[in-house]
Amino acid sequence: xxxxxxxxxTAQPSYLLHLADNALILGHRNSEWxxxxxxxxxxxxxxxxxxxxxGQSRYFFQYAAEQMGxxxxxxxxxxxxxxxxxxxxxxxxxxxxDWGMTVARQFLFSHYQRLLFEGLIAxxxxxxxxISEKALKEVRYHARWSSEWMIRLGDGTEESHHRVQESLDxxxxxxxxxxxxxxxxxxLLESGIGILPSGLKDDWRGAIDPVLxxxxxxxxxxxxxxxxxxxxxxxxxxxxxLAEMQFLQxxxxxxxx
Amino acid sequence: xxxxxxxxxxxxxxxxxxxxxxxxxxxxxxDLGIIREINRVTxxxxxxxxxxxxxxxxxxxxxxxxxxxxIRMALYAxxxxxxxxxxxxxxxxxxxxxxxSGKEKLKAYGIAPPRPLPKQLHNALFEETxxxxxxxxxxxxxxxxxxxxxxxxxxLHQCDDCKEPFDYFKCH
Numbered sequence: 261x262x263x264x265x266x267x268x269x270t271a272q273p274s275y276l277l278h279l280a281d282n283a284l285i286l287g288h289r290n291s292e293w294x295x296x297x298x299x300x301x302x303x304x305x306x307x308x309x310x311x312x313x314x315g316q317s318r319y320f321f322q323y324a325a326e327q328m329g330x331x332x333x334x335x336x337x338x339x340x341x342x343x344x345x346x347x348x349x350x351x352x353x354x355x356x357x358d359w360g361m362t363v364a365r366q367f368l369f370s371h372y373q374r375l376l377f378e379g380l381i382a383x384x385x386x387x388x389x390x391i392s393e394k395a396l397k398e399v400r401y402h403a404r405w406s407s408e409w410m411i412r413l414g415d416g417t418e419e420s421h422h423r424v425q426e427s428l429d430x431x432x433x434x435x436x437x438x439x440x441x442x443x444x445x446x447x448l449l450e451s452g453i454g455i456l457p458s459g460l461k462d463d464w465r466g467a468i469d470p471v472l473x474x475x476x477x478x479x480x481x482x483x484x485x486x487x488x489x490x491x492x493x494x495x496x497x498x499x500x501x502l503a504e505m506q507f508l509q510x511x512x513x514x515x516x517x
Numbered sequence: 518x519x520x521x522x523x524x525x526x527x528x529x530x531x532x533x534x535x536x537x538x539x540x541x542x543x544x545x546x547x548d549l550g551i552i553r554e555i556n557r558v559t560x561x562x563x564x565x566x567x568x569x570x571x572x573x574x575x576x577x578x579x580x581x582x583x584x585x586x587x588i589r590m591a592l593y594a595x596x597x598x599x600x601x602x603x604x605x606x607x608x609x610x611x612x613x614x615x616x617x618s619g620k621e622k623l624k625a626y627g628i629a630p631p632r633p634l635p636k637q638l639h640n641a642l643f644e645e646t647x648x649x650x651x652x653x654x655x656x657x658x659x660x661x662x663x664x665x666x667x668x669x670x671x672x673l674h675q676c677d678d679c680k681e682p683f684d685y686f687k688c689h
Contacts, residue, residue, distance in 0.1 A: 302663070394576060
């Protein structure tokens with residue numbers, strides 16, 4: 261049995277888990293498209309993105325496991341933590357929806373992730389800096405791919421425009437969470453490990469706004485904003501992901517290939 | 518009693534040259550540039566051992582585990598057991614580390630080799646990229662079909678002259 265380790269988590273492992281969980285949960289959501297993409301090339305593109313994200317999550321999980329010691333491993337962190345211990349943003353756990361929803365989410369998150377890793381490359385934590393340097397190269401592809409698709413859908417047919425605009429309206433309510441400063445962010449900034457999320461917002465708008473303008477898409481400003489993912493308060497959807505992802509390890513503890 | 522002659526770094530390199538990328542079997546781990554260092558190290562109580570430092574190509578590349586296993590198997594097969602494989606992330610792998618002979622082998626295999634990395638990395642989202650020459654007919658009239666190909670390291674292109682689709686090993 262793996263004991264609940266929440267009490268052992270200090271500021272740094274919880275930050276690593278936040279970074280790992282974001283990548284794992286979105287990677288998992290994207291992997292649901294495997295074999296279901298609209299055309300073969302895009303099915304492959306999205307599963308490639310999913311693989312990149314899951315690979316990135318492994319680096320952060322491995323590091324977190326080392327920090328936490330005891331019997332923590334990358335697998336125990338992914339497969340044996342409960343919903344309230346997951347620290348990912350709420351947007352990433354939402355159902356994949358249609359192609360427009362999946363593309364819009366990737367677009368909003370990849371531009372955020374690119375700016376985050378550009379900042380974390382300078383982290384005084386050399387391991388975080390190295391993972392960020394590695395991941396940034398991949399995230400740039402994701403940002404480009406999803407931006408091209410935003411334009412294609414937004415500036416495409418009436419149907420594609422309507423559907424991606426609806427997706428954007430729905431997802432927008434989950435974007436503020438990317439830029440909320442939690443008390444430990446100030447501590448991370450102070451120690452030179454992390455950056456202040458609020459500091460990324462202007463650059464993020466600077467990156468996404470021109471793409472949205474070209475796509476003919478509008479932001480529904482003033483909408484209610486959800487948050488709580490980094491504190492472990494999730495939507496109902498995360499539980500379903502974990503139920504599927506963790507089932508095998510819960511039913512057959514320690515099972516391996 | 519068998520006499521075990523000391524193993525030289527050159528011997529290790531020759532063995533590593535036989536370890537291929539499972540997805541692109543014409544490229545060795547040396548060609549790919551994922552072997553970063555080979556060091557002889559001494560640890561107290563453990564004696565001498567080789568440290569082989571490798572770096573992953575892409576974070577989620579499923580071939581990486583197979584490649585590390587391939588290295589281990591090849592060294593064991595050669596009777597070498599005193600080694601450790603260490604993964605290092607920084608500096609991040611780049612196609613600039615691919616050997617010239619590796620690029621030639623790729624081309625002969627039908628995969629367009631990576632172009633040199635731009636001198637300045639601009640952040641423009643849709644920067645213009647130079648055309649990728651077709652590995653079959655050499656034409657530069659080619660177009661990108663998809664940024665993501667059959668593996669993480671490749672993009673899918675098509676030649677506008679000979680009409681053949683082909684993989685391009687992305688410059689990374």
